[in-house]
Amino acid sequence: MQVLCHPSDGHADIQCPVCNQGFRVFWERSSAPDQKATLPEIYQELRNHHRDASVAAHPDAPFNIPSWSGLPHFSAAALLGGAY
Numbered sequence: 299m300q301v302l303c304h305p306s307d308g309h310a311d312i313q314c315p316v317c318n319q320g321f322r323v324f325w326e327r328s329s330a331p332d333q334k335a336t337l338p339e340i341y342q343e344l345r346n347h348h349r350d351a352s353v354a355a356h357p358d359a360p361f362n363i364p365s366w367s368g369l370p371h372f373s374a375a376a377l378l379g380g381a382y
Contacts, residue, residue, distance in 0.1 A: 301325055
């Protein structure tokens with residue numbers, strides 16, 4: 299399932315387990331069991347962002363998990379999740 303993570307200083311749906319930065323999350327599917335099953339993948343990707351200490355850990359712009367080659371606002375998660 300595709301997820302769009304949008305950095306957020308205000309309301310956050312999840313937080314990075316390393317630095318506690320908040321993110322709004324927009325889901326491709328609205329099923330609670332599907333979302334719950336995808337959370338470990340999201341948290342692992344947020345942890346992976348901290349592996350390269352030479353750059354800022356998380357992107358300043360919205361990003362997709364799993365990564366997607368198109369513009370974030372055209373992803374299924376953004377369109378179906380109501381991000382834009």
